[in-house]
Amino acid sequence: MESQYKHNWQSKLHEIIYEADTPIGKWFDVLLLFFILLSIVLVMLESVTSIDQQYHRVLYIGEWLVTILFSVEYVLRIISVKKPLKYVFSFFGIIDFLSTIPMYLSFLFVGSQALVTLRALRLLRVFRILKLARYLGASNQLKDSIIASRVKIMVFLFAVMISSVIFGTIMYLVEGEANGFDNIPKSVYWCVVTLTTVGFGDIAPQTALGQLITTFIMILGYGIIAVPTGIVSAEYVRSSQKADQEEEHLNQNNQSERIQSNLGHVHLNSQHCANCNVSDHRDKSEFCYSCGHELHP
Missing domain, CATH: 1.10.287.70 (Helix Hairpins)
Incomplete structure (x- = not known):
């Protein structure tokens, strides 16, 4: 009974975080996009000396709030899949990690002699921009063209x-x-x-x-x-x-179903498999094309 509860809990969490085709998944993506853009704005404003001197505390607190939210998101993404290491070492998994870790690394560097190093570490936060790539479906077609x-x-x-x-x-x-x-x-x-x-x-x-x-x-x-x-x-x-x-x-030839996609041309959706973490499944698919795991247990 407990394992079944855990399975249902993980399945629901996976649906919220990874499935952009569900209403709750869309809301999650919209909120995540908002915080990604907010973090980019904070980094930009922090780089302006006059603004940073006047609003340093506000920007610092805002940066920590965004970092904590991304940390929670990163942990939830790991525990909501059955093969966490596959996500951790995936492209977006590495980007998510690099976009979060610099603020925590700042605790390891104290003293005025480390200010240059800290600035270099803070530059790693621009990796958050790459988190936007997962929501730009047309980029796949551009990538294929290149x-x-x-x-x-x-x-x-x-x-x-x-x-x-x-x-x-x-x-x-x-x-x-x-x-x-x-x-x-x-x-x-x-x-x-x-x-x-x-x-x-x-x-x-x-x-x-x-x-x-x-x-x-x-x-x-x-x-x-x-x-x-x-x-x-x-x-x-x-x-x-x-x-x-x-x-x-x-x-x-009536051989296809009506399929939605980010591109408007490719007959795939953004559905993720909770077992192997691959995406791009056909609409209404019941099993993963890669590992055969049930998509909606």
């Missing part, structure tokens, strides 16, 4: 590197040390920042030929910016069209 484009992008980057070396060497020969191009590595660096339209204020070509080459490099830079964007965009559109065609095909 992965599908990785070969083309790598070839493109390799071509840019070769071009930077060639143009950097040419500028070194044309301008020389007298005009600030002291060596080839520095000239290549100048070429990279010129291609990316950032600009390198400390060095500027003085000769007519050097200025002509620089003009060509800057114009080429605008084209370089457009190429990877076009590659990824094409893969993104292709992925969306493929998903739409599959959905239409399934609907025409």
Whole structure:
């Protein structure tokens, strides 16, 4: 009887924390999003010296309240699954840990000589931003598009590197040390920042030929910016069209159920398995596709 109660208690807790498709799960995610954004705002305000000096105590208390809430959430996530270590060493498990631990580590460093270290530890709190990734369903499609484009992008980057070396060497020969191009590595660096339209204020070509080459490099830079964007965009559109065609095909043959998802295209939901902690199950699925465990015991 006691084990059955514990099982039901864990199951209900798992539903609240991991299931974004249930009403109570949605409310939990909304509250969690609010506190994540609040923690980010607190860190930003704390980095402003004038604000921190005036409201340091308020910001400090607020940071501790958020840290305690995230600590409770982290513990609840661990005890609500049957294989806690799988969550602990998962991507989001590590992010949750890194977003919580710095405030506790601050107790280990006392004294003025450790202030620099403490500031470095406090920077780890920006990992909370990554906790938002689990709620951005469209990021999965963007990730797939980037992965599908990785070969083309790598070839493109390799071509840019070769071009930077060639143009950097040419500028070194044309301008020389007298005009600030002291060596080839520095000239290549100048070429990279010129291609990316950032600009390198400390060095500027003085000769007519050097200025002509620089003009060509800057114009080429605008084209370089457009190429990877076009590659990824094409893969993104292709992925969306493929998903739409599959959905239409399934609907025409009455072989699929109406499925909701964060993307609006992928026929999966955010349901998590309490046994192996995998997600992306079909709606109305009764068993986990990975381990076969019952999803709604």
